[in-house]
Amino acid sequence: MVRMEDLDPQHWIQWCPGCGNFGIVTAMRKAIAESNIDPKDVVVVSGIGCSGKTPHYVKTYGFEAIHGRAVAVAMGIKLANPELHVIVNTGDGDNYGIGLNHWVQNMRRNLDIVHIAHNNHIYALTKGQAAPTTPFMEKTSSTPHGNPEMPINPLAIAIASGASFVARSYAGDLQHLAEMIKKGLAHKGYAFIDVLQPCVSMYPKMSYDYYKEHIYYLENHDPTDKEKAMELAMKQQDKIPIGIFYQNDKAYSIHEFYEDIHENTPAAKHDISNIDIQDIIEEYL
Amino acid sequence: MEEIAVKIGGPAGSGVMSLGKMVGKLFQLYGWHIIIYDEHPSLIVGGHNISYVRASTSPIYAHRNYEHILVALDKPTYELHHKELKEPALIVSDESIASDLSGNVVASPLSKIANDLGSLRYYNSAAFGVVAKLLGAKKQDVKKVIEKTFGKKGEKVVKTNQDAALKAYDSIDKSYFSLKKLNNKFMLIGGNDAASLGAIKAGIKYLGQYPMTPASSILSTIAKYEKSKKIVVKQTEDELAAMNSIIGAAFAGARAMTATSGGGFALMTEALGMAGMAEVPIVVIESQRGSPSTGMPTHTEQGDLRFVMHASQGEFPRVVMAPGDVEEAYYMVFEAFNLAELIQSPVIVLMDKYLASTIQSVPVFKTNLMVDRGKLLSEEQASKIKEYKRYEVTEDGTSWRALPSYPNCMHVASSYEHDETGFTTEDSEERIKQMNKRMKKLALIPKEVYAPKFYGNRDADVRLICWGSTKLPCLEAQQILKEKGIDVLVVHYPFIVPFPYDETVRLLSQTGKRNIVVEQNYLAQFRGVIREQTGFYVDEVILRYDGREVTPEEIVEKVVNNG
Ligand SMILES: Cc1ncc(C[n+]2csc(CCOP(=O)(O)OP(=O)(O)O)c2C)c(N)n1
Numbered sequence: 001m002v003r004m005e006d007l008d009p010q011h012w013i014q015w016c017p018g019c020g021n022f023g024i025v026t027a028m029r030k031a032i033a034e035s036n037i038d039p040k041d042v043v044v045v046s047g048i049g050c051s052g053k054t055p056h057y058v059k060t061y062g063f064e065a066i067h068g069r070a071v072a073v074a075m076g077i078k079l080a081n082p083e084l085h086v087i088v089n090t091g092d093g094d095n096y097g098i099g100l101n102h103w104v105q106n107m108r109r110n111l112d113i114v115h116i117a118h119n120n121h122i123y124a125l126t127k128g129q130a131a132p133t134t135p136f137m138e139k140t141s142s143t144p145h146g147n148p149e150m151p152i153n154p155l156a157i158a159i160a161s162g163a164s165f166v167a168r169s170y171a172g173d174l175q176h177l178a179e180m181i182k183k184g185l186a187h188k189g190y191a192f193i194d195v196l197q198p199c200v201s202m203y204p205k206m207s208y209d210y211y212k213e214h215i216y217y218l219e220n221h222d223p224t225d226k227e228k229a230m231e232l233a234m235k236q237q238d239k240i241p242i243g244i245f246y247q248n249d250k251a252y253s254i255h256e257f258y259e260d261i262h263e264n265t266p267a268a269k270h271d272i273s274n275i276d277i278q279d280i281i282e283e284y285l
Numbered sequence: 286m287e288e289i290a291v292k293i294g295g296p297a298g299s300g301v302m303s304l305g306k307m308v309g310k311l312f313q314l315y316g317w318h319i320i321i322y323d324e325h326p327s328l329i330v331g332g333h334n335i336s337y338v339r340a341s342t343s344p345i346y347a348h349r350n351y352e353h354i355l356v357a358l359d360k361p362t363y364e365l366h367h368k369e370l371k372e373p374a375l376i377v378s379d380e381s382i383a384s385d386l387s388g389n390v391v392a393s394p395l396s397k398i399a400n401d402l403g404s405l406r407y408y409n410s411a412a413f414g415v416v417a418k419l420l421g422a423k424k425q426d427v428k429k430v431i432e433k434t435f436g437k438k439g440e441k442v443v444k445t446n447q448d449a450a451l452k453a454y455d456s457i458d459k460s461y462f463s464l465k466k467l468n469n470k471f472m473l474i475g476g477n478d479a480a481s482l483g484a485i486k487a488g489i490k491y492l493g494q495y496p497m498t499p500a501s502s503i504l505s506t507i508a509k510y511e512k513s514k515k516i517v518v519k520q521t522e523d524e525l526a527a528m529n530s531i532i533g534a535a536f537a538g539a540r541a542m543t544a545t546s547g548g549g550f551a552l553m554t555e556a557l558g559m560a561g562m563a564e565v566p567i568v569v570i571e572s573q574r575g576s577p578s579t580g581m582p583t584h585t586e587q588g589d590l591r592f593v594m595h596a597s598q599g600e601f602p603r604v605v606m607a608p609g610d611v612e613e614a615y616y617m618v619f620e621a622f623n624l625a626e627l628i629q630s631p632v633i634v635l636m637d638k639y640l641a642s643t644i645q646s647v648p649v650f651k652t653n654l655m656v657d658r659g660k661l662l663s664e665e666q667a668s669k670i671k672e673y674k675r676y677e678v679t680e681d682g683t684s685w686r687a688l689p690s691y692p693n694c695m696h697v698a699s700s701y702e703h704d705e706t707g708f709t710t711e712d713s714e715e716r717i718k719q720m721n722k723r724m725k726k727l728a729l730i731p732k733e734v735y736a737p738k739f740y741g742n743r744d745a746d747v748r749l750i751c752w753g754s755t756k757l758p759c760l761e762a763q764q765i766l767k768e769k770g771i772d773v774l775v776v777h778y779p780f781i782v783p784f785p786y787d788e789t790v791r792l793l794s795q796t797g798k799r800n801i802v803v804e805q806n807y808l809a810q811f812r813g814v815i816r817e818q819t820g821f822y823v824d825e826v827i828l829r830y831d832g833r834e835v836t837p838e839e840i841v842e843k844v845v846n847n848g
Contacts, residue, residue: 061689062697076533268538272488
């Protein structure tokens with residue numbers, strides 16, 4: 001049995017006291033332990049931002065990549081060794097801004113990873129500039145006269161792009177978030193979880209209190225119904241639903257195409273000491 | 286030495302290149318030395334293709350400015366090129382345009398033969414039959430070439446094409462050459478394919494690539510073998526993903542590569558630095574074309590040398606190598622993977638359009654090459670480790686790599702500066718330790734690996750100094766000059782980083798010699814590198830930056846006239 005302590009960080013955590021990221025990383029450790037996945041088979045991949053530090057705070061393998069490219073790095077890892085459990089942690093700027101293309105394309109591929117987007121509605125690490133998730137006309141350090149852009153709709157994009165598991169959760173509810181991550185780990189295909197994350201320093205407005213008042217837990221929603229899921233994601237409402245919006249266990253995943261390559265051993269571990277290319281050479285003779 | 290050059294021209298889409306390849310294959314059957322080059326005449330509007338096949342009984346290196354046979358699939362080909370013809374100056378054409386042409390016209394009812402067989406598709410095989418007859422090739426060899434060319438398409442296609450070729454062959458009653466059979470066994474292969482083979486032989490397990498001329502065919506060639514050689518080939522959404530995903534794959538343990546041109550490489554530069562910082566071994570083929578920006582996509586240039594040497598912020602070890610011909614493309618790409626794992630950092634293979642698409646006859650590639658994975662732990666070794674440090678400071682700067690899934694070795698690879706364990710640090714002492722550790726690694730590459738190569742008489746008074754694909758026209762010019770009684774030494778640099786300091790100083794410190802740098806750019810970038818590295822200023826250069834490969838004749842002219 002894997003215990004949560006096995007995944008404890010080796011380092012002092014550098015996030016601000018009260019940061020929503022504490023909840024996220026704890027939930028991730030809990031989910032890995034409860035899923036009984038050996039930490040050595042897990043790779044936590046991040047980009048840059050406050051969320052980028054996540055790999056250091058869970059004792060698994062990790063890759064702290066550059067800003068916006070976590071999903072692309074994760075794709076290489078997972079395609080080279082599909083036996084690994086790859087968990088991507090991005091910020092909202094990281095993923096919905098600079099890295100958006102990789103996110104959309106890999107949902108389209110239905111890459112078999114869990115993706116946790118730390119959505120604090122702001123660029124926190126760089127001190128409070130507007131993110132693609134920042135509300136319309138919000139004042140931030142880069143939009144002192146208001147943000148003239150409409151926020152992005154992550155869940156609608158995820159559903160439309162082909163992610164086969166789409167959920168929203170909240171950093172303040174450890175149980176719920178751990179449950180979502182566990183389900184994501186058990187899911188074959190792209191498991192995307194947008195996590196509402198209070199940022200106490202750079203965007204205190206969306207605080208724990210705010211979320212306590214605004215979130216509600218999805219009930220009586222059939223996640224296998226894609227149209228309903230889309231409707232829910234698009235719906236304008238004061239309250240924010242959390243839970244699984246969409247799940248399709250039968251969607252095609254790009255890994256099926258490469259199955260024979262990894263048949264006995266994952267490609268990353270193939271013996272390459274003497275690759276036979278005689279047949280190819282013949283073609284040029 | 287006997288030589289025969291055949292030029293084929295026609296509208297784009299008329300199969301000029303494949304006809305060129307068939308002629309090449311015929312020479313290959315006879316064991317001749319061959320070079321096939323697709324030319325871009327500067328006078329012509331888009332949509333016109335030229336394939337130039339030059340064959341000889343002794344080694345040759347580049348295209349020349351003449352041909353003996355001109356196959357004109359249309360009239361503009363004749364108009365543009367007939368003045369280049371050398372004895373017997375044969376012009377092959379369909380009978381329908383023959384009356385418009387003058388000179389030694391060999392007309393054949395090519396379109397009639399093709400149409401009689403059911404389709405104009407067979408036109409090129411018919412034209413091939415005519416060329417084969419003029420060359421004095423045997424009928425059975427004509428059939429063999431067609432079999433090789435169309436074999437995969439089934440018996441019927443082979444048979445019909447053979448019929449077309451033989452009918453056209455018989456429509457001509459005179460041969461002007463008699464192809465001598467030589468005892469050579471050559472592969473006939475282009476630069477991109479050779480590079481692809483080098484990667485496959487090296488055990489590439491992940492290719493992430495976004496198409497960009499002239500590197501695109503590397504993607505399609507390796508993809509052909511994705512199943513048989515068990516390679517994950519991924520066309521990515523962009524070059525950012527190509528580069529970042531190969532870093533992910535290499536971190537997971539796969540030998541991983543990407544290939545692109547300058548524009549794509551520009552998008553990869555941030556991640557290139559990440560590979561340097563996180564010490565991930567990767568191979569990048571950068572195939573140059575006319576630049577800046579979108580530039581001249583189908584034309585050649587060596588304008589990216591400085592770019593790849595310095596791309597990405599900060600300082601980290603990298604190798605920049607530039608194969609000079611098709612054979613080197615195979616061996617050097619193979620070697621690139623070993624070097625990447627030796628120094629656990631990026632290796633950049635700088636190619637260009639000329640090398641990418643030039644086809645050469647080469648000695649059959651050796652396959653008994655040693656794969657060396659450097660300090661890569663096996664799972665068993667890893668399981669015995671008590672306290673693993675991914676970035677342990679060592680004497681030579683390299684530390685052992687452990688792959689995800691190995692017990693006891695969990696760590697984070699990071700784009701941030703980090704301590705020995707991989708944890709982020711901004712501490713001055715740790716920073717200096719890690720910088721010194723990384724920067725040391727380049728010194729691990731043995732000097733003989735990156736030494737320049739000398740061709741010809743070491744005491745010659747004139748030296749042609751080149752890097753990358755300009756090796757080919759330089760070697761050809763060397764031969765022409767020899768016939769004129771001028772001795773030239775060709776000094777070719779297959780590696781630019783690390784730079785072979787000792788040999789270069791030894792070479793340039795000799796007095797009374799004429800040194801000429803030959804390269805395909807405006808700023809004489811390599812001359813600059815030599816000066817920066819050694820202090821020596823080479824005052825003569827031959828530069829070309831119009832997208833066309835410098836010709837041997839041009840080099841000869843400058844050597845003779847400026848002397
Ligand atoms: C290419 C590049 N551009 C800009 C930055 C600076 N930068 C670092 S993190 C960041 C935004 C972080 O915001 P978000 O992704 O929302 O993460 P958070 O810090 O809020 O967790 C930016 C702009 C960078 N590191 N790299």
